[in-house]
Amino acid sequence: xxxxxxxxxxxxxxxxxxxxxxxxxxxxxxxxxxxxxxxxxxxxxxxxxxxxxxxxxxxxxxxxxxxxxxxxxxxxxxxxxxxxxxxxxxxxxxxxxxxxxxxxxxxxxxxxxxxxxxxxxxxxxxx
Numbered sequence: 001x002x003x004x005x006x007x008x009x010x011x012x013x014x015x016x017x018x019x020x021x022x023x024x025x026x027x028x029x030x031x032x033x034x035x036x037x038x039x040x041x042x043x044x045x046x047x048x049x050x051x052x053x054x055x056x057x058x059x060x061x062x063x064x065x066x067x068x069x070x071x072x073x074x075x076x077x078x079x080x081x082x083x084x085x086x087x088x089x090x091x092x093x094x095x096x097x098x099x100x101x102x103x104x105x106x107x108x109x110x111x112x113x114x115x116x117x118x119x120x121x122x123x124x125x126x127x
Contacts, residue, residue: 008037008044018050028053 009017011025025045028034035049 007047009047011043011045014045014050 011029012022014020015022015025025034026043029036029043029045034045034053036043036045038044
């Protein structure tokens, strides 16, 4: 026991008490996630440090006021099945294909073989 009456424990003792491995406790110490003290080259952890660590990491549920109780589990919200792409999606895809073909025809590197002029070859200087 320390002078103030606070108990200290080794990482091995803490691990056994809370059901973690000693390696997991040492990782918490190395990453400074849990309160600890160094006495010489020994690492000791105050007994209440793990409780403080848990409180800091605890995930709290959302308040009930933010939940929409009408839509959760509602029987009126039936799943619908789509019969395929709708008219707007089909028109959009067709417009995209037309635009792509038009851009290819204006491009110097387009794949339209009948309008294409032979490519210019640039000779390399030999050393």
